Amino acid sequence: MKRSDFLKNGSLLVGGSLLSSKLAANESTTSTQTMTSANQPFKLDYAPHQGMFSATAGKNFLDEIKYMHELGFRSIEDNGMPGRSVEDQKKAGDLLAKLGMRMGVFVVPKGGNGANTLAAGKQEHIDVFLKGCRDSVEIAKRCNAKWVTVVPGDYARNLPLGVQTANVIEGLKRGAEIFEPHGITMVLEPLSDTPDLFLRFTDQTYEICKAVDSPSCKILYDAYHQQKNEGNLINLMNLCWSEIAYIQVGDNPGRKEPTTGEINYKNVFKWLYEKGYKGIVGMEHGMSKGGKEGETALVKAYREVDSF
Structure with a gap:
């Protein structure tokens, strides 16, 4: 060569x-x-709840929180936190702090239901609500929570609507006085579960929050419920934006993860992001599939709608 x-x-x-x-x-x-x-934090702060990843992480609450963090989630929700032991509440709070995660909402115990409605204006109902608020302050301290869910209860149909509304406002003012010194916000959630519920619409909740006039009384906007009650999601959120402190989601129909129903969550989340929303987006829904397959589908759905 x-x-x-x-x-x-x-x-x-x-x-x-x-x-x-x-x-x-x-x-x-x-x-x-x-x-x-694939494991990086999302653009918005989505918050799963216990059971969503139990097929992989097991049924231990703390193990599941760790696994959620590994998947890129940076907050959790736990409506049932008041039902956990004091020790478990503290353990959850300590772990969240260690991982740099936030605690989302839990429900104020006996804050309002069919048997205990603020719309009635009865002192015994208000007393139950205020006790729930005081208990919630102690729970929130243990788990580092900054938001608590309040539902005022059912209509008191023997009273004029304006009187019911005034009764709700007065009761919530008392609750706000309890939460304000601790920097905790009760978020009022209009629901679609039954027509008996007093609080159903975004603008109605906005009016009440304006009347209470407290940083500790704001709106929990659940897009699943409001798609059923009123639709026009982005426009109504925009109109009531100054009073919205917390977001929850679920697709409709079915109340499963985004991409399984009719709501264009990629557009909704893009709007929230561009609006500068830094709060939590609670994953207040079920799952379209079970087991590990369902968990994979859940994460895939959130990665898809977060890719705006």
């Missing part, structure tokens, strides 16, 4: 080897980036 051919072939071999090494390195980097990005 001529020396010139040998050098040419050698250069090709070296060049090919370097190219192969470079391609392999790029593939490795891309693979690592893909694997890492």
